[in-house]
Amino acid sequence: MKHNSICILGGTGFVGKYIASRLVSSGKHVRILTRNRNNHRDLLVLPNLELVEADVFDTSQLETHIKGMDAVINLIGILNERQHNGDGFRKAHVELPKSILGACLKLNIPRIIHMSALNADANLGPSFYLRTKGEGENALHTFSSGRLAVTSFRPSVIFGPGDSFLNRFAMLLKIIPFFFPLASANARFAPVYVGDVADRFVQALDDKSTFGKHYDLCGPEEYSLKQLVEYTATTLGLKKHVIGLPDFISKIQAYTLEWFPGKPFSIDNYKSLKVDSVCQQSAHEPTSMDMIVPSYLGNDNRQTEYDALRKIARRL
Numbered sequence: 001m002k003h004n005s006i007c008i009l010g011g012t013g014f015v016g017k018y019i020a021s022r023l024v025s026s027g028k029h030v031r032i033l034t035r036n037r038n039n040h041r042d043l044l045v046l047p048n049l050e051l052v053e054a055d056v057f058d059t060s061q062l063e064t065h066i067k068g069m070d071a072v073i074n075l076i077g078i079l080n081e082r083q084h085n086g087d088g089f090r091k092a093h094v095e096l097p098k099s100i101l102g103a104c105l106k107l108n109i110p111r112i113i114h115m116s117a118l119n120a121d122a123n124l125g126p127s128f129y130l131r132t133k134g135e136g137e138n139a140l141h142t143f144s145s146g147r148l149a150v151t152s153f154r155p156s157v158i159f160g161p162g163d164s165f166l167n168r169f170a171m172l173l174k175i176i177p178f179f180f181p182l183a184s185a186n187a188r189f190a191p192v193y194v195g196d197v198a199d200r201f202v203q204a205l206d207d208k209s210t211f212g213k214h215y216d217l218c219g220p221e222e223y224s225l226k227q228l229v230e231y232t233a234t235t236l237g238l239k240k241h242v243i244g245l246p247d248f249i250s251k252i253q254a255y256t257l258e259w260f261p262g263k264p265f266s267i268d269n270y271k272s273l274k275v276d277s278v279c280q281q282s283a284h285e286p287t288s289m290d291m292i293v294p295s296y297l298g299n300d301n302r303q304t305e306y307d308a309l310r311k312i313a314r315r316l
């Protein structure tokens, strides 16, 4: 079966924009649910895209807006919660997927593609983030059957124009003079390009061989966090000395910043970094950081695939 109309939850975010732009350019009809339509009106220049304001945690609103669609893509995820007890993570990563599942079963929607995270594990995850991501993923797959096919993707950190990871370090490197103190500097990552992630979502949509499967997604190279920050500094042409903080100071920093507005680094982030975000399998996504990062880091005139599509749409 071809899935032609797709509802995306979290489609206004970094990854969602890439997936949405690829879906509309392959002729699919896309409906994105958002908490604030006005903030994302620029997405409306994409052809065949609807932007609908909704509270996805309200089951009746969720059902109203996914009714009649062929597939649901769930990208909603948080790195930090307002609380400190895991309730925010459980709501976003466990209750929401369960409610999407219930709504899809009730409305006979046959396809869900779900964004989890590398190392998500309901039992062994060291942080609320990773445990709840694992629990939500498990809940969806328990019901994956002939009637409803679920595929989950589990990426390492994702890079590309508009990412918050490298761009955040870039911003900090520009304002912190000479020495850059870095918590959890030895944590390892295999950064994966957002375009490769979006390709995998779009290809999986109608591909039966992906039904019921979980896929770890990693880029072709591994880096420690320290190497990633050094890479960012070098790309920006900044001479900075990155100093990895001892573990106990990283922990103190996490316990302190946990209470800062916006939680720039939290205890839960610190715990997530205790497990390396690298893949065990040998197949990796093709695009390296060298191929993409220099074109956007520190470049105010960032040209994303989505921006390019906007230009095309204006000409239509």
Ligand SMILES: NC(=O)c1ccc[n+]([C@@H]2O[C@H](COP(=O)([O-])OP(=O)(O)OC[C@H]3O[C@@H](n4cnc5c(N)ncnc54)[C@H](OP(=O)(O)O)[C@@H]3O)[C@@H](O)[C@H]2O)c1
Residues within 6 Å of the ligand: 009, 010, 011, 012, 013, 014, 015, 016, 033, 034, 035, 036, 040, 056, 074, 075, 076, 077, 078, 092, 115, 116, 117, 118, 155, 156, 157, 158, 159, 165
């Ligand atoms: N970026 C990475 O490096 C990375 C790595 C591994 C896994 N992931 C996972 O990939 C997914 C997408 O990541 P992303 O970087 O694109 O995230 P993002 O830019 O933060 O976008 C997520 C979107 O979800 C919606 N959202 C966020 N919190 C919400 C909440 N509490 N209630 C309702 N809606 C909420 C927001 O849409 P509105 O504001 O329009 O409602 C937001 O645009 C997430 O599940 C994330 O955990 C990301």
